[in-house]
Structures are given as structure tokens and as C-alpha cells.
Amino acid sequence: MKKLLTCLIGIIACSSVLAQKYSGNRKFLLRDEGLSQVSFVNLDDSTANWFIKVPAGRDLQLVGNRTVLVSTGTGYQELDVRSGRMLKEVSDYAGSVMARRLKNGNTLLVGLNWEGKKGVVLLEVDADGTNRKVLNFPEHNYVRLVRETAKGTFxxxxxxxxxxxxxxxxxxxxxxxxxxxxxxSWQALRLRRNKTVVSSGYAVNFQILDKNGAVSKTFTGPKEVNPHFFAGFQVLKNGNYLVTNWQGHGPDFGHSGSQLLEFTPQGKLVWSWKQDPAKFSSLQGVIALDGLNPEYLYIEGKDGKLKKQKTAKKSK
Incomplete structure (x- = not known):
């Protein structure tokens, strides 16, 4: 009997970790690849939630003026964070994989075998769409997300x-x-001490790399959350990693897995969110809005955490 009670206590403790709720208001912008949808979700006030269909794409970013930039296969859209209403659309870049607003105010577009070049192509354009710079890496035959580091590299x-x-x-x-x-591999962020954290896609884990490029640590979630594909993630204010656990292409994966997972830097799962299958299919991108001000552009800082940019530098 004592052994049985010990086992039951262990199961209850595990379940409480997976279902843990934070005190306070948790709000997210979510990109659902399976439904080609972007949504705003307030876990404490569902009346504020909105759901908007968008073209297929890979990324999302707060870019200021209460606007979220949503990458598409032809460029990007800008949506109002409060309502999801589309404010702007740029569709001149067919074949683009993602778009990202840079610290200098320009937009970086990324593609593969694109813009007349072989391999990975990074195209920087200004607010008027004027091409400013092209970087080309013909030796690479695949690309997903690109992040600007605190020192201005990619x-x-x-x-x-x-x-x-x-x-x-x-x-x-x-x-x-x-x-x-x-x-x-889906997304990489530079941390302090020249460490880099990467969400590894089908390897279904986080991989921590040292300054020499060696993998120093990996971790994933327990089978209860059905780890399938670690995609877009964010380093939170407390240093934890919040990642989307993508489950598959198409509209019928809402029942599968817990698709938001939060880990400590040591790899302990401290929170997870089970999506409503009537409203979601397969999450691929997330922005946790807690502590962020959508009036500002956000870029990752030296510790990988989102840092607001008071004013975007004007392009020369």
C-alpha cells in the first residue's frame, strides 16, 4: 500500500507540473501553421481573443505601433495587435521564407534559390522596398529562421x-x-558567454552550443506532452525558454500534444498549455506578451531576451 501511495503521489506531482498555471495574466500571439492562422490568446480573459487567417509563412515579430509583423510566402503582413486587422501587406517577394524587422528599421527577407541566386539568400530592403543589400550562401540548400544578434550579425x-x-x-x-x-533546425538565439540555443525541429529538443560550436547540452519534454517538432521559441524575462511544439501539417492536429512548453535553462519543464482543438491545429510560432509593450520594436538582446528598441535607426 505504501508503495502504491508513493506511485500515486508521483503521478499527481507530474500532472501538476504539466498543468501549472501562472498567477497573473498570460497573453500570447500564436502562429498556427496547420490552420494558416495568427491569434491573440489571453488565458485569463477569452473575450479578448482573436483569430485571423493569414497566408502560409514562418515567423512573427512585434515591430512597434501596436503592430505584429507576420511573414508570408510573398513578403509580409502587418496586423494590429489589438484586433488582428491587417494594416499593411507587402507581396512583392514571391518565394520568401521569412521576414524580420532589423534594428536599423529595414526589413530582412530570406529565401532559398531566390532572387536569381542559388542557395540561401538574405535580402535587406528599406521602408520603400528599395533593395539595400543582398547576402548569398550558395553552399546551403535549406533555410528557416534568421535572427539578428546584439552585435549585428545574423x-x-x-x-x-x-x-x-x-x-x-x-x-x-x-x-x-x-x-x-x-x-x-528552426531558430537560433545567441546567449551570454557566446552560447547559442537552437530549437532543433525533428530532433525534438533544445540544443545548447558553446563558442566552439560543440553541443554542450540537450533537453526535451516528457511523453505526456507528445514532443514532435520544436519550432519557434522565445527567451522569457525569467530566462526560461517558451517553445511551440508543432504537431504536423494541416488542420487536424488540435488534439495532438501540448503545443506550448516552457523550460528552465537547465531543461526542466515547468509549464505547458494544451490548446483547444476546436480553435487550433499545429502551433509553430509564439510571442509571450507578458511584460512587453507593443508600442515598440523588439529585437533579441545579449542574453537572447526580447529588448525594446526606443527608436529605429534611419537607413542611410
């Missing part, structure tokens, strides 16, 4: 690896991920 995920380029297109660092042959 971290680029390319299937089984991640590499870093300076503003002139010189590769200054690279690392191979560990895991199965099909990895599909």
Missing part, C-alpha cells in the same frame, strides 16, 4: 546546422546539431 538555421554571418556575408561561426539525419 544567426541562420540551415537544416542540420546553424551558422553566423557578418553584415558582409562572411561566415564567422558555424555548428552542426546532433540527432537524427532529418533535423530541420
Amino acid at each position: 544567426l541562420i538555421t540551415a537544416n542540420t546546422m546553424v551558422f553566423e554571418s557578418d553584415r558582409d556575408g562572411k561566415v564567422i561561426w558555424k555548428a552542426n546539431l546532433t540527432g537524427p539525419k532529418k533535423i530541420n
Whole structure:
């Protein structure tokens, strides 16, 4: 009997971790790849929620003036954070994989075998759509998300690896991920002490890389959350990692897995969210709005956390 009680207590303790609710108001912008949808979700006030259909794409970002930038396959859209209403659409870049607003106010668009070039292409354009700079990496045949680092370089995920380029297109660092042959690394962020954290896609984990590119740590979630594909993530104010646990292409994955997972930097799962299958299918991107002000553009800082930019530098 004592052994049975111990087992039951263990099960209850595990369940309480997976169902943990934070005190206070948790709000998210979510990108649902399965439904081609962006939504605003307030866990304490569902009357404020909204759900908007968008073209297929890979990323989302707060860019100021209460606006979220949503990448599409032809450029990007800008939506009002309060309502989801579309404020602007740029559709001149067919074949783009993602778009990202830079610290200088320009927009970085990314594509593969694109804009007349082979391999990975990074195209920087100003507010008028004038091409400012093109970086090309013809040796790479895959690309997902790109992040501007605090020092102005670019971290680029390319299937089984991640590499870093300076503003002139010189590769200054690279690392191979560990895991199965099909990895599909999704997003990389630079942390302090030259560490890099990567969501590894089909390897279904976070991988922490040291300054030499060696994998120093990996961690994933328990089977209860059905780890399937670690996609877009955010380093929260407390240093934890909030990641989307994508479940599959198409509209019928809302019942599968818990699709928001929060880990400590040590790899402990401290919170998860089970989506409503009537409203979601397969999450691929997230912005936790707690403590953020949508009036500002946000770029990751030296510790990987989102840092507001008081004023965007004007392009020369």
C-alpha cells in the first residue's frame, strides 16, 4: 500500500507540473501553421481573443505601433495587435521564407534559390522596398529562421546546422546539431558567454552550443506532452525558454500534444498549455506578451531576451 501511495503521489506531482498555471495574466500571439492562422490568446480573459487567417509563412515579430509583423510566402503582413486587422501587406517577394524587422528599421527577407541566386539568400530592403543589400550562401540548400544578434550579425538555421554571418556575408561561426539525419533546425538565439540555443525541429529538443560550436547540452519534454517538432521559441524575462511544439501539417492536429512548453535553462519543464482543438491545429510560432509593450520594436538582446528598441535607426 505504501508503495502504491508513493506511485500515486508521483503521478499527481507530474500532472501538476504539466498543468501549472501562472498567477497573473498570460497573453500570447500564436502562429498556427496547420490552420494558416495568427491569434491573440489571453488565458485569463477569452473575450479578448482573436483569430485571423493569414497566408502560409514562418515567423512573427512585434515591430512597434501596436503592430505584429507576420511573414508570408510573398513578403509580409502587418496586423494590429489589438484586433488582428491587417494594416499593411507587402507581396512583392514571391518565394520568401521569412521576414524580420532589423534594428536599423529595414526589413530582412530570406529565401532559398531566390532572387536569381542559388542557395540561401538574405535580402535587406528599406521602408520603400528599395533593395539595400543582398547576402548569398550558395553552399546551403535549406533555410528557416534568421535572427539578428546584439552585435549585428545574423544567426541562420540551415537544416542540420546553424551558422553566423557578418553584415558582409562572411561566415564567422558555424555548428552542426546532433540527432537524427532529418533535423530541420528552426531558430537560433545567441546567449551570454557566446552560447547559442537552437530549437532543433525533428530532433525534438533544445540544443545548447558553446563558442566552439560543440553541443554542450540537450533537453526535451516528457511523453505526456507528445514532443514532435520544436519550432519557434522565445527567451522569457525569467530566462526560461517558451517553445511551440508543432504537431504536423494541416488542420487536424488540435488534439495532438501540448503545443506550448516552457523550460528552465537547465531543461526542466515547468509549464505547458494544451490548446483547444476546436480553435487550433499545429502551433509553430509564439510571442509571450507578458511584460512587453507593443508600442515598440523588439529585437533579441545579449542574453537572447526580447529588448525594446526606443527608436529605429534611419537607413542611410
